[in-house]
Amino acid sequence: MKDLLTWERSNQFDLITYIPASESHRRERGFDPVWQMYHQVFELKSLLIKADADKPQAQKNRNERLKTPQTFSCISDHIYSEQTKVLIVDDIYTTGRTILHAKMALKTIGLTNIYTFSLSR
Known part of the structure; x- marks a missing residue:
């Protein structure tokens, strides 16, 4: 966690958001895994909603993952400046x-200056 805090301090972002769990996944587990991993390091702003999918990404093979349709939408229709520097945090980057x-969802509200961070790839 110390390294992550150091990294966060050396990189300035206007907004930091995360990949949320779907409502059913959150209910099943009792918490949002990605939020839980990062909320003590980053000031997370919830911008995305994830719709339930046919099955979790972890249960899909590479081909199924690549064919996954869009499951995200934005919580708000507030339009941000294109200069807003946003970081998306996630747990695992596979495909x-x-x-x-x-x-793509964040671009609908004007966010185009987007960076990503995952703990594992």
């Missing part, structure tokens, strides 16, 4: 499909 879909 990049989740991050791609999250970026």
Whole structure:
């Protein structure tokens, strides 16, 4: 955690958001795994909603992951400046499909200066 705090202090972002769990996944586990991992390091702003999918990403093979349709939408229709520097944090980067879909959703509210951070790849 110390290294992550150091990294966060050396990189300035206007907004930091995270890849949320779907409502059913959150209910099943009792918490949001990605929020839980990062909320003590970053001041997280909830910008995305994830719809329930046919099955969790972890249960899909590479081909199924790449074919996953868009499951994210934005919580608000507030339009941000294109200069707003935003960081998306996630737990695991496998194919990049989740991050791609999250970026596409954020672009609908004007966010285009987007960076990502994952603990594992």
